[in-house]
Amino acid sequence: MYEEEFQAVHFPVMWQDVIRTAQENIPDSKVLRFLDGTGGEAGHVLKFAEAYPDSEILFLDRDPTMIERAWSRLGDRKNIKSLNCNYSELAQTDLEDLSWGDGFDGILLDLGISTYHILESGRGFSFKGTENFDMRLDTNLNRKQVTAAEIVNTYPSKELERIFYEYGEERWTKKIVERLVERRRTNPIESNNDFSKLVESTIPRKFWPPKTHPATRVFQALRIEVNQEFQHLKKALAELPKFLKPDGIFQIISFHSLEDRIVKHSLKDLVMSNKEFSFIHKKPLLPSEDEMKLNPASRSAKLRAIQRSADTKNKRY
Ligand SMILES: C[S@@+](CC[C@H](N)C(=O)[O-])C[C@H]1O[C@@H](n2cnc3c(N)ncnc32)[C@H](O)[C@@H]1O
Structure with a gap:
């Protein structure tokens, strides 16, 4: 059996580590604001909403189908909002309009594609069946993409x-x-x-x-x-830390060595060049044996996280 045959539903990878990292590092004294840049099926969004019922959550996905799928799981929740956009384009989005202009206490990127893309999208991500060999995540036809x-x-x-x-x-x-x-x-x-x-x-x-x-x-x-995954990832790693509030944290889950290398080097460069940022974990966190058994797709996951210092004057730098 190949890897993709194990995955029936999308399982939010390392969600316990993601929530624990938030709980151990963000002072929980006010209504917190979270950004999930890769909303997908809203797996992590739902975990944040459970752990922080008073929080406000904005999630993004470049695939409009995923935004619809996420909402079909979320129901009617006033404290959650979504945007169909690339996480690398957030800096060009008018967050003031959404009243999120002050930034976020926590930002998450869970890289790659969703189980839906492989098993159901019909866009040729899988090795099984006969599908159009398309592979585009943005199905918005205004965007020219090969x-x-x-x-x-x-x-x-x-x-x-x-x-x-x-x-x-x-x-x-x-x-x-x-x-x-x-x-x-x-x-x-x-x-x-x-x-x-x-x-x-x-x-x-x-x-x-x-x-x-x-x-x-x-x-x-x-x-x-x-x-153009790496181009967007590099841009987002340079821009998203600017959206962190004081004490805010930025967590990224990567799934293969090439992705992880980009994440590791970008975060290292930021931490070395800007005293406002520091690593939360000395080494990346890995999924537990239990999680890997339950969800083999998590096997290669790595979670890295940085935090912005409390002294920040809450401005984009
Ligand atoms: C691994 S899935 C996220 C799953 C989600 N954390 C969950 O638990 O349901 C990654 C999602 O990110 C989206 N995505 C990939 N690259 C993106 C980008 N550059 N900007 C916004 N969304 C992106 C994909 O369409 C996919 O739905």
């Missing part, structure tokens, strides 16, 4: 090699790209299935990873390129 199919069918081979090496660390990159370029001359890739079969037939079976599908790495690479 699809996975456009990338594999039109990008020059050097560019494809860069994407598969850099974003997938795939050692069979050269062979996969050779096969792909040969195939697309006469028979372009149309579905997720077309592409995963091409990868399966390129990597000899004895080199397939034991627990994951052989196309996992190149699918990850394409998803990152389609959604």
Whole structure:
């Protein structure tokens, strides 16, 4: 069985650690304001709402479908608001209009995609079934974004090699790209299935990873390129700390080494260059054995967190 077959519903990864980190570090003397930049199915939003019933919560998602799915779980709650936007665009959003201009006591990013995207969206994130090879998170058609199919069918081979090496660390990159370029001359890739079969037939079976599908790495690479995930993440890591109130904390859950490297370096740079910020944990927190058993998708999760000092004058720096 491959990884994706284990995940039936989206389980809010490391939520106990996220809530404990908030409870141990944010003084709980007033109505707190939280921002969940990756609302998804509102798993973490609901945990925050339970732990802090008087709090105000704003959640974002770049995928409008996720905003709808979140609200179908949240019901009618006056203290929760949502915005369909990219977490990297918050600085360009007029929060004053939403009366959130003073910032947040806690900000969370739970990176990546949701179980819904893999199992139900029909956008080609999965290796199973035959779906359009799309992979876009923003289904808002005003945004011009290339699809996975456009990338594999039109990008020059050097560019494809860069994407598969850099974003997938795939050692069979050269062979996969050779096969792909040969195939697309006469028979372009149309579905997720077309592409995963091409990868399966390129990597000899004895080199397939034991627990994951052989196309996992190149699918990850394409998803990152389609959604420009690292560009948005870097921008958000530079901008979101500015929205923290004094004593506010910023928590980020990453799921693979490339993502974690970006998070670790950005936070380190911030803490080294600006005395207002410090790390909460010496090392990243990892999921417990129990959580990993219950939700194998959490296996690779890492939680890093920083805090803004209490002396901050509550201004964006
Ligand atoms: C791992 S899921 C979050 C799950 C959520 N914490 C929960 O417990 O239900 C990540 C979500 O972030 C969204 N997302 C990914 N990149 C984003 C970005 N740059 N800006 C806003 N939302 C993003 C995805 O659409 C997805 O719904």
